[in-house]
Amino acid sequence: MLADFLLYLSLFLIWFMLFYHMFLMQGGYLHAQSYRKTAEKYLSQMKEYPTVSILIPAHNEEVVIENTLKSMVRLNYPKDKLEVIVINDNSSDDTGNIVEGFANMYPYIKVIHTKPPLGGKGKSGALNTGLKHSTGEFIVVYDADNTPEPDAVTQLASGLMNDQKAGAVVGKFRVTNGSKNLLTRLINIETITFQWLAQAGRWFWFKLSTIPGTNFAIRRSILEKLGGWDEKALSEDTELSFRVYNLGYHIRFFPSAVTWEQEPEMIKVWWKQRTRWARGNEYVIFKYLLNFKDLNNKKVGLDLIYFLFTYLLFFGGVMISHSIFILNIFFDLNLSMGAVSYVLLVLGFLLFVTEVALALSFEKDQLTLKNAVIILFMYFTYSQLWLLLVVYATYLEAKRVLLKQEVTWYKTQRFKEKETSENRSA
Structure with a gap:
């Protein structure tokens, strides 16, 4: 019967991803045990400091930009080798x-003010403007x-100085407002899990990781060769990652480089931000999937499959299984499976809880009783909300392609915070 076929298909997609995540978590654990030694070794071998340009795109960021620039002043990097370029991108505040x-x-702190028609088009455009005005051998964002x-x-x-095969080095990010409310606690758990499972795991096994929107360094020569950031991409970071892979470089996940960032405190802000991420990643999937035969580095296919499963096949499988369960x-x-299908779903839930709990155990003071309760709650709420979001994002992206609509950028709303040190100790 059709229902049986769809159920088998959905369970295969779900369990394929669950087993793959188990495999990645093993790699994440092993990387967590070894990266500090590598970081110490690299620092001891660093005889000279390269010139570094830090690019900070900023559109209406008066609420947070002061704390960000204070952290730039506190950087332990030779100031004669450093330039900080803030691209004030058509701000009205x-x-x-x-x-x-x-x-x-x-x-060493500089500001570039942009106005339409060149300014105000989004992060990629601002970064490309900053790149033109920068001089550093390495570009940090x-x-x-x-x-x-x-x-x-x-x-x-x-990381870049000691690993010549690394086109980019990606650091770790933590959440400054992780204890603000239930939503930020859920996001905090999500970000820790993503980094230790997806980033660290993929790096350990395949020498692959995705450039995030922040806290990464990339060789200037690579950006110039690639022509900078793709201004049509809503997830400019993921898109750039695939082009770096295609040049034959790997992207090193280096969690010893840590930044702290603010996350959405309201569900409507989270929804808009994550919708942009999902649409951007779907753009990247189809951009490179349709042109796969033209890629020089076929290893890119591993990450294409991962993103394809994450945003389409896995979520599709979960949606099918949910629909059959309700019907x-x-x-x-x-x-024909009857009760067996329910047992598999329960086991899948327990595996989800185990993987998230393991990821939290890699960070100090994160595997707490409160977070353990939130993980149980997370599966039935936050994770299910992601399903609806991906469906919505897919609809918007399909409409954009069919109607040939112009890409519009949504800037995440910021919230006023106290001093960063207070947030980190919360």
Whole structure:
């Protein structure tokens, strides 16, 4: 029967992803045990410091930009080798004046003011503008709500200096407002799991990881060869990752470089941000899947499959299984698996809980009783909300392609915070 076929298909997709995540988590655990030794070795071998340009795209960031620039001042990196370029991208608030104040005090901090028609088009355009005005051998990117730890840039630079096959080095990010409310606690758990499972696991086994939107360093020569960032991509970071792979480089996950960032505190802000991420990643999937035969580095296929499963096949499998479960309550679908399918779903849930709990155990003071309860709650709420979001994002992206609509950028709303040190101790 059709219902049986769809149920088998959905369970295969779900369990394929669950087993793959188990495999990745093993790699994440092994990387967590070894990366500190590598970081210490790299720092000891760093005889000279390369020139570094930090790019900070900023559109209406008056709420957070001051703390970000204070963290730039605190960086333990030779200031004669450092330039911090803030791209004040068509802001209508006090962002420009705040940055100008820092630029007047610190000669290594610069500000570029952009206006339409070139300015105000999104993060990729702002980064490309900053790249043209930069001089550093390495380019580091931070979002305007980020407060990197003092050694973060040194760690990123040491990764590139000591690993010539690395086109980019990706650091770890933590959440400053993780204890603000239930939503930020869920996001905090999500980000920790993503980094130790997906980033660390893929790096350990395949020498693959995805460039995030912040806290990464990339060789200037690579950006120039690639022509900068793709201004049509809503997930410019993921898109750039695939082009770096295709040049034959790997992207190193280097969790010793740590930044702290703000996450959405309201569900509507989260929804808009994550919708942009999902649409952007779907754009990347189809851009490279349709042109796979033209790619020089076929290893890219591993990550294409991962993103394809994550955003389409896995979510599709879960949606099918949920639909069959609900329909079977009201109509007898004569399923041959019967109770076995329910056992598999329960086991899948327990595996989900185990994987998330393991990821939290890699971070100090994160595997708490409160977080353990939230993980149970997370599966039935936050994870299910992701399903609806991906469906919505797929609809929007399909409509954009069919109607040839122009890409519009949504900037995540920021929230006023106390000093970063207070947030980290919360």
